[in-house]
Amino acid sequence: MDVRVHSPGPADPFLGAQDLFTTEHDLALPVHVHVRTDPDSRTWSAHYDDRHVLNISRQTATSAMARPLALHEYSHMRRYEQSHPSHIQSTTEALTLALAGHSVERRRLVHCHQIANHMKDIYADDITLSVGPADRLVSFLESSLAGAIADRPVDPPRWTRLTPAADPEITAVNAAFALALLERHDCIADDHRLYDLAHAAANDAPGTDLAAFKHRFRELVDDPDESQYRQALVDATREYALQTGSAAD
Structure with a gap:
């Protein structure tokens, strides 16, 4: 599983979630994390042929919810790859x-x-x-x-x-x-x-x-x-x- 944080912001929550996730699951496509400046931006994922994109606000990315939210979004990505x-x-x-x-x-x-x-x-x-x-x-x-x-x-x-x-x-x-x-x-x-x-x-x-x-x-x-x-x-x-x-x- 390949997680890439493309925007200035903390990487630890997303890598920590990756460590938890890969104890039992994996993703075939890389995950591109984009930290948005808009504090009201919700956390959401998009799926493409060559990657997944995780969008998250800077306010949320620096909060205690960052790691569990990232883990939740990785799970959505896994369901998408499974064609659930x-x-x-x-x-x-x-x-x-x-x-x-x-x-x-x-x-x-x-x-x-x-x-x-x-x-x-x-x-x-x-x-x-x-x-x-x-x-x-x-x-x-x-x-x-x-x-x-x-x-x-x-x-x-x-x-x-x-x-x-x-x-x-x-x-x-x-x-x-x-x-x-x-x-x-x-x-x-x-x-x-x-x-x-x-x-x-x-x-x-x-x-x-x-x-x-x-x-x-x-x-x-x-x-x-x-x-x-x-x-x-x-x-x-x-x-x-x-x-x-x-x-x-």
């Missing part, structure tokens, strides 16, 4: 299939893309949590969900695509994702504060079945074929987008 359905199938095509014949408001369609991203993150973090510690991820998900419930911005940099100040319905789905991911890997005890936060999120969104979404995320099959993954995404999309009162034929 979650990372190569067209989300737009699956959503079009799921919502054919229905009229859905724009904000809810945006949320459906977020649900698809959560499913990608589940599969990426199956790798992440097999090689790295879960403590920073647990803390991040807890603080992010608490911030969303309180309807205020959250200071820590993004791990996944949980949205601060989101409306109650997608916040409930975000809570379901957080619990599902951590339960899937036995990362939290039954009395963890995340359960109280998720209960509060569910109470704020009575039309969203948090337990059902948690089950969907947690029970995603380890190695789906294209048809299985497409159907899982279609079913999750329909459950969210076509809730009573949220869509019209």
Whole structure:
């Protein structure tokens, strides 16, 4: 695995994440790390025929979240190289299939893309949590969900695509994702504060079945074929987008 930091900035977090990652996995293509000056720039990856690119803000690259975020992005790169359905199938095509014949408001369609991203993150973090510690991820998900419930911005940099100040319905789905991911890997005890936060999120969104979404995320099959993954995404999309009162034929 070849990691190259092309911008002025710390290299240690990315090389440290590389050391963890390569205990069990590898990447065929080199990883080019670009540290951006924009403090609001989210961490994201791009994939090309000859390389992967990891984009990260300087603020995040110098934070305690830099190494776990890099490890998370390496896991996405690995899923891409594996041609995992979650990372190569067209989300737009699956959503079009799921919502054919229905009229859905724009904000809810945006949320459906977020649900698809959560499913990608589940599969990426199956790798992440097999090689790295879960403590920073647990803390991040807890603080992010608490911030969303309180309807205020959250200071820590993004791990996944949980949205601060989101409306109650997608916040409930975000809570379901957080619990599902951590339960899937036995990362939290039954009395963890995340359960109280998720209960509060569910109470704020009575039309969203948090337990059902948690089950969907947690029970995603380890190695789906294209048809299985497409159907899982279609079913999750329909459950969210076509809730009573949220869509019209």
